[in-house]
Amino acid sequence: MSHDQFEVLSNQAVAVCAAAYFLALLAHLAEWATARSVPATATAEESGTASAAGGGVDVLERVDVDTDRVARFARIGVVLTTVAAGVHLVAVASRGLAADPVRVPWGNMYEFTLTATLMVTIGYLLLYRRFSLDWLSPVVTGFVLVTLMVDVLLLYTPVVPLRDALQSPWLVIHVIAAIIATGAFTLGGMCSALYLVKERWPNTREGGYLSRLPGLDALDRMAYRTQAFAFPVWTFAALIAGPIWAQHAWGRYWGWDPKEVWAFITWVVYAAYLHARATAGWKGRAAAIVALIGLATLWFNFVGINFFFGSGSMHSYA
Amino acid sequence: MVSAGSTTEGHGSTTEGHGSSTGRSETTGREGMGSAPADPGAAPLAPREFLRWAWRQLTSMRTALILLFLLALAAVPGSVVPQEAVDATKASQWRENHHTLAPIYQKLGLFSVYDSAWFSAIYLLLMVSLVGCILPRTRVYWKALRARPPAAPRNLSRLPEHRAFETSASPEQVLERARGALRGYRVVSDVAEVSRLAGARTSTTGGEELSLSAERGKLREAGNLLFHLSILVVLVGFAGGALLGYKGGVIVVTGNTFANSLSQYDDFRPGSLFKPSGLAPFDFKVTDFDVTFIKEGREAGMAHKFSAGLDYRTSPGAATRHTRISVNHPLTIDGTKIYLISHGYAPHITVRDATGAIAYSGPVVFLPEDNTFKSWGVVKVPDAQGPSGPEQLGLEGELYPTYAFTDATGPFSAFPDDKNPALSMLAYQGDLGLDDGVPQSVYALDKKGLKPILKPDGKPLRVDLMLNQTVTLPDGMGSVTFDGMSRFVKLQVSRSPGDLVALGGVVLALLGLLGSLFIRPRRVWVKVRRDGGGPDRRTLVEVAGLDRSAGGDLAGEIDQVVASLRGAPQQEPVRDEEQV
Ligand code: HEM
Numbered sequence: 001m002s003h004d005q006f007e008v009l010s011n012q013a014v015a016v017c018a019a020a021y022f023l024a025l026l027a028h029l030a031e032w033a034t035a036r037s038v039p040a041t042a043t044a045e046e047s048g049t050a051s052a053a054g055g056g057v058d059v060l061e062r063v064d065v066d067t068d069r070v071a072r073f074a075r076i077g078v079v080l081t082t083v084a085a086g087v088h089l090v091a092v093a094s095r096g097l098a099a100d101p102v103r104v105p106w107g108n109m110y111e112f113t114l115t116a117t118l119m120v121t122i123g124y125l126l127l128y129r130r131f132s133l134d135w136l137s138p139v140v141t142g143f144v145l146v147t148l149m150v151d152v153l154l155l156y157t158p159v160v161p162l163r164d165a166l167q168s169p170w171l172v173i174h175v176i177a178a179i180i181a182t183g184a185f186t187l188g189g190m191c192s193a194l195y196l197v198k199e200r201w202p203n204t205r206e207g208g209y210l211s212r213l214p215g216l217d218a219l220d221r222m223a224y225r226t227q228a229f230a231f232p233v234w235t236f237a238a239l240i241a242g243p244i245w246a247q248h249a250w251g252r253y254w255g256w257d258p259k260e261v262w263a264f265i266t267w268v269v270y271a272a273y274l275h276a277r278a279t280a281g282w283k284g285r286a287a288a289i290v291a292l293i294g295l296a297t298l299w300f301n302f303v304g305i306n307f308f309f310g311s312g313s314m315h316s317y318a
Numbered sequence: 319m320v321s322a323g324s325t326t327e328g329h330g331s332t333t334e335g336h337g338s339s340t341g342r343s344e345t346t347g348r349e350g351m352g353s354a355p356a357d358p359g360a361a362p363l364a365p366r367e368f369l370r371w372a373w374r375q376l377t378s379m380r381t382a383l384i385l386l387f388l389l390a391l392a393a394v395p396g397s398v399v400p401q402e403a404v405d406a407t408k409a410s411q412w413r414e415n416h417h418t419l420a421p422i423y424q425k426l427g428l429f430s431v432y433d434s435a436w437f438s439a440i441y442l443l444l445m446v447s448l449v450g451c452i453l454p455r456t457r458v459y460w461k462a463l464r465a466r467p468p469a470a471p472r473n474l475s476r477l478p479e480h481r482a483f484e485t486s487a488s489p490e491q492v493l494e495r496a497r498g499a500l501r502g503y504r505v506v507s508d509v510a511e512v513s514r515l516a517g518a519r520t521s522t523t524g525g526e527e528l529s530l531s532a533e534r535g536k537l538r539e540a541g542n543l544l545f546h547l548s549i550l551v552v553l554v555g556f557a558g559g560a561l562l563g564y565k566g567g568v569i570v571v572t573g574n575t576f577a578n579s580l581s582q583y584d585d586f587r588p589g590s591l592f593k594p595s596g597l598a599p600f601d602f603k604v605t606d607f608d609v610t611f612i613k614e615g616r617e618a619g620m621a622h623k624f625s626a627g628l629d630y631r632t633s634p635g636a637a638t639r640h641t642r643i644s645v646n647h648p649l650t651i652d653g654t655k656i657y658l659i660s661h662g663y664a665p666h667i668t669v670r671d672a673t674g675a676i677a678y679s680g681p682v683v684f685l686p687e688d689n690t691f692k693s694w695g696v697v698k699v700p701d702a703q704g705p706s707g708p709e710q711l712g713l714e715g716e717l718y719p720t721y722a723f724t725d726a727t728g729p730f731s732a733f734p735d736d737k738n739p740a741l742s743m744l745a746y747q748g749d750l751g752l753d754d755g756v757p758q759s760v761y762a763l764d765k766k767g768l769k770p771i772l773k774p775d776g777k778p779l780r781v782d783l784m785l786n787q788t789v790t791l792p793d794g795m796g797s798v799t800f801d802g803m804s805r806f807v808k809l810q811v812s813r814s815p816g817d818l819v820a821l822g823g824v825v826l827a828l829l830g831l832l833g834s835l836f837i838r839p840r841r842v843w844v845k846v847r848r849d850g851g852g853p854d855r856r857t858l859v860e861v862a863g864l865d866r867s868a869g870g871d872l873a874g875e876i877d878q879v880v881a882s883l884r885g886a887p888q889q890e891p892v893r894d895e896e897q898v
Contacts, residue, residue, distance in 0.1 A: 160620075168646045228835045232828060239824050248646045251657035251810045252565070253817055254556075256404055256432050258397035265390045272386040279379045297390075 007098035007159050013091035014114070018148050020084030024077045025141040031073035032138060032209050037066050074134050078125075081141060085121045092118055098159040106175040110155040112302060117144045117151070119183025123226075127187075131222060135213050139190050155303075170245035177237030182298060184230035185270075189295035191223035192288040199285055220284060224277060227291060231270050238263040262301035269294035376443070377450030385444040392440050396431035399423060403430055403587075445553060452546050459539050467506050467533035470843040474862035477843075479876045484856045485884060489528045489846035492859055492883055496530050496844045499882040503532035503842065529845040534838075535866070541833020548827035555820030561591040563814035570604045571664045571681045571806045572626075577601035578654070578811065596813070598652040602630035605640070607661060607805040611735050620689075621734065626658055626807045657810040662686045662693055665717055665741060666801040671702035672794055677711070678702075681804045684717040685761060690731035693717040696763055697743070698750050705794050710750045712763045713781060713798065715743030721784070736803050741783045745771040745791065745798070771795070839866040842879065859883060 092115050096105035105111045124140045127133055198213050213219065242263065243253035254260060273290040276282035282290075375381055400408040409429050413420040427434030474480055485492065497505055566583040570576050578597050580586060609624035625644035631637065632651055643649045648657045664681035671677040677699045684695030699711040721740035722732035729742060749767030751758065758764055770778040773792060781789045783800040790797045845860040861880050865872040 232831045232835060235824075235828050235831060240821070240828065243821070243824075247817070248648070251648060251655055251659070251812050252814075253820070256396055256401060261393050261397040265393050268386055268390040268393070272383055272390070275379060275383045275386065279383055281380075282383065 003098050003159070006094040010091050010094040010098055013087050013094065014148065014152060017084045017087035017091060018145060018152075020080050020087060021141050021145040021148070024080035024084060025138060025145055027073050027077035027080060028138040028141060031070055031077060031134075032212075034066055034073060035070045035212065036208060074137070077137055077141070078128065078134075081121060081137070082125060084144075085118065085125060088114075088118045088121065095159065104172050104175070106171075106179070107160065108155075108157050109303065110151055110157045112175070112179065113147060113151040113155060116179050116182045116186070116302075117147050119179050120144055120186050123183050123187050127226075135194075135209075136187075136190060138209075139194070140187075143186070143190065168245055168248055170241055170248060174237055174241035174245050177233050177241055181230045181234035181237055182302070184226050184233065185295055185298055188223050188226035188230060189292055191219050191226065192291040192295075195219040195223060195288045196285065196292075199288075216284070220288070223288065223291060227270065227273065227294075231274065234267060234270065238267055259301060262297060266294055266297045266301060269297055373450065376447050379451075382444070382447050382451065385440060385447060388440045389444060392431070392437050395428055399428045399431070401430060401432070403432070406585075441553075445550065448546055448549065452543055455539070456543055459543060462539075463536060467504055467531040467841065469531055470529040470845050470862075474843060474845055474860045477862040477864050479864075479872050480860065480862040481876060481880045482858065482860045483880065483884060484849075484858055487857060487885070489848055489857050492846045492857060493528060493530050493844065495883050495885070496532075496861075496879065499879045500532045500842060503534040503840075505530060505532045527845060527847045529843060532842045532844075533840070535840055537833055538837035538839045538866075539834075541830045541835075541837060544830030545827050545834050546830075548823045548830055551823030551826065552820045553823075555816040555818070555823055558816030558819060559589070559814035560816070561589040562596070562816070563812065564588040564592050564596075565810065565812040565814075567659070567808065567810050569683055569806050569808050571683065571804050572604050572607050573804065575601060575603040576809070583811075598654045598813075599633045600630060600651045600654070601634065602628045602656075604807055605629055607807055609661065609735075609805075611733065621661075624658070624661060626661075628656075653815070654811060654813045657812075658807055659810050660686070660808045662691065662806055662808070663717055663719060663736060663739070664804045664806045665695075665739065666804065667697055667713075667741070668799040668801055669697065669699050669702065669711060669713075669796065670799075671699075671709075671711075671796040672705045673703045674796075675703065677796070679801075681806075683760075683806050689734065691719045691734040692731040693719075694761070696761055698752070698760070698763070700750055700752055702796065704747070709747055709795075710752075711795075712746040712748075712750055712768055713743040714746075714763050715741065715781070717741055739785050739800075739803055741781065741800050743781045743798075745779050745781055747771050747795070840864070840872065840875070841866070842876070844879075844883070 092105050092111075095111055095114065096103055099105075099107070106115060120140060121144055124133060124136060194213055195216060198210055198219060199216060201210060214222070238260075242260070246255065246260075247253045269290065273287055273294055276287040276290050400412045402409045413424075413429075416423075423429060427436065431437055471477070475482075487495075564587060566586040568576055568582060568584050576582055578600050580594055580597070605627040607624070607626045610622040612620045612622050623644065625642045625647075627640065627642050628649060629638050629640050630649065630651065631639070641649055643656060643658045645658060648655045650656075662683065662685060664683045666679070666681050668679040669677045678697060682695050682697050684693035686693045694716060695714070697711075697713040699713075702709050702711050716729075718729060718731040718740045719736040720731050720733040720738045721729065722738075723729050729740070746763060746765065746768040748769050751764040751767055771791060773779050779792065781798050783789055783798065785800055785803070788797050788799040840863060842861065842863045847858045847860075849856050849858055861876055861883065863872050863876045863879075
């Protein structure tokens with residue numbers, strides 16, 4: 001295939017995977033809508049023998065059927081998400097093949113966002129079974145879908161070769177690490193956000209979405225785990241690989257360029273998050289808020305900086 | 319959390335992984351200031367008491383947290399306001415456009431946030447807090463490192479995870495199995511030893527009680543300490559580089575040479591402890607410059623690969639060597655690095671005066687203004703002979719590497735390569751202002767004492783030249799010739815001796831961080847008690863655990879230990895009351 005054909009393929013793959021994410025989101029919404037008629041404990045144990053609130057055999061049977069349907073919708077959603085992730089991967093890979101010469105597909109914001117969203121999906125799918133993440137499904141699929149749409153509508157750029165400054169193995173290392181960290185921070189941020197929501201409305205309707213979230217402790221732990229994984233990766237990306245590359249390209253490790261400033265801010269805020277979790281009076285709610293601030297600075301750095309500061313940054317290409 | 323000791327003392331209060339911040343500061347306060355017992359009669363805020371209080375506040379976790387926030391906040395303005403050290407041109411442009419704000423910003427240090435007093439104050443406080451935090455923690459850790467796993471607390475059921483069951487195995491067998499199950503732990507189960515430490519108790523039912531203590535993950539705290547220490551190393555490296563090093567920029571036209579001495583730099587930024595004798599005595603000649611512009615497609619006009627050839631000598635007497643530098647591939651000479659930053663054109667311009675003598679001749683650096691390499695430059699001719707006595711001439715205007723013209727756009731450069739170069743400059747006569755002692759930029763004309771040279775029709779004269787053309791100035795003032803094209807390279811020469819220290823610090827910090835985040839300190843205790851007498855005596859087993867970090871799956875691990883202790887699952891577990 002020619003480079004141009006790869007570019008077309010990439011664009012089509014983005015459209016297809018967005019459609020698949022959309023269907024997955026619908027499946028998960030159907031899952032949660034159906035689940036409203038099933039007491040939380042029933043689905044939690046994946047069985048119909050729950051103490052169906054004193055109802056007769058009819059009720060039990062209905063609960064049985066609904067429980068099955070909930071599980072089926074959940075499965076459909078995850079399968080669709082897996083398919084979407086596969087197509088998403090094709091979109092990313094063919095984007096790199098579309099360039100002449102072939103290069104890593106991380107030359108601009110559009111490509112970065114495309115890959116970071118893929119990383120969110122992959123992270124979610126990898127952790128799905130181990131942590132029974134079905135409660136996270138609507139959030140992940142919804143987030144990825146919306147972000148992809150924004151990416152295509154606002155950030156799309158045709159394929160261009162990498163500038164000289166970008167042609168370094170350190171770019172590849174730096175960007176891979178940054179993308180992995182971004183994906184993980186985003187997943188962690190979702191958990192922190194759900195924590196705040198659940199904490200705010202602890203007594204929701206039996207069967208509703210919130211009542212099916214894990215307990216506050218579990219949400220907090222999940223948020224911590226993903227973010228504690230992302231933090232060292234980010235440290236490596238932003239404070240080691242980035243500076244080494246900058247040293248090669250521009251002759252300085254660190255120059256307080258806006259992009260670097262915000263990478264530093266993100267790092268400090270997440271350090272504050274880790275400290276907050278270990279400080280009485282800051283655990284839980286306050287820590288979750290700090291984590292979300294960190295996530296906001298992270299995404300601002302990738303998208304906002306370029307819009308607001310434009311060419312002010314030497315990094316204005318990514 | 320911090321003091322390994324605190325968890326051994328009062329198990330009842332350690333149901334969470336971390337102690338509270340107040341708990342921490344009390345510990346460090348006690349540890350750090352133990353030598354000065356408070357005088358009971360002293361006023362509440364006697365100086366010493368106050369100092370002690372202030373120190374405790376400063377080194378508390380809460381303060382560290384707040385300082386971290388302040389640091390993040392304080393870094394923001396530097397990304398909004400142009401920074402002197404990042405882009406001086408932009409900073410001065412900004413100043414010109416904001417007359418009222420600029421002086422205020424200047425006072426606040428907003429043009430150099432990262433050297434400003436307030437930014438430094440925040441991170442220095444953070445560092446003091448850090449030192450005040452690490453030192454006592456290191457001491458506590460050092461002691462804890464050699465301590466054995468603490469003996470089982472009296473009441474295991476108060477720990478966050480607790481299981482109890484009965485078995486027919488003997489207590490010794492159970493403990494032996496426990497040893498096997500707790501692989502990776504440091505285990506103390508020497509019956510006599512543990513019993514002695516625990517103050518061997520006889521249970522109310524008359525049976526003998528044995529216990530086992532296991533601990534793992536002590537390295538977590540070491541990782542955490544290493545991480546925090548490394549932050550100091552990074553800072554020292556940074557500071558060292560900034561103080562001892564320098565950074566300079568120079569534009570060199572191909573064919574010219576550069577010797578590494580202060581006078582040769584266009585701009586030079588030394589660290590405050592830098593000495594000019596620290597300049598390595600190398601020199602080099604820029605032999606050529608090579609660039610490929612992409613010719614077609616969307617990215618037409620982008621410089622694809624560019625590199626400069628250098629003939630360099632490490633010292634005046636040394637042998638000449640040849641090398642090429644390009645983006646991402648600098649030249650390093652004795653720790654000094656030479657980077658190729660950018661490039662542009664230097665047209666050769668010759669100015670003849672009224673007498674026909676050459677008043678100026680040579681390549682003139684024109685600075686690129688956009689991607690088409692339309693460039694801007696200035697020629698200053700201080701010593702020309704006018705028709706009536708000495709005169710100074712000035713030219714300023716554009717260079718179009720590939721000249722093109724449409725009525726709609728006027729003149730423009732169609733391509734960055736020099737396929738059809740043209741100059742278009744306005745000419746001035748009068749006083750260039752070179753003699754009044756004020757240093758001026760070589761890229762701007764000081765028009766105070768200059769007036770435009772006019773054509774016979776009264777309009778300002780534009781000197782439009784294609785390559786090898788000559789334009790004659792009116793009134794017999796002389797002529798201007800466009801003789802040829804050279805290229806220039808903009809180089810950055812820098813030395814920052816602390817960089818490797820800083821980099822090493824970051825790498826150490828990362829290692830420490832990994833240990834600190836992923837090593838899970840954990841303690842497990844097993845207690846066995848023989849009940850009753852006779853052949854069907856039962857052994858009552860209790861297993862309990864304490865996770866000293868967040869995020870671990872303690873319950874799962876305790877369950878596994880219980881499973882392997884029970885062997886065949888004949889008995890119903892006697893579940894902990896809290897679990898039912
Ligand atoms: C330069 C600023 C600092 C940075 C960037 C920083 C960063 C971090 C990070 C990333 C962690 C997480 C590692 C972990 O969870 O074990 C951490 C933990 C910790 N930091 Fe800092 N820190 C700083 C200053 C301080 C100061 C001044 C103190 C003392 C008051 C302190 C005390 C602690 C403690 C006690 C922990 C362990 C918390 C736990 O067990 O989870 N740090 N720090």
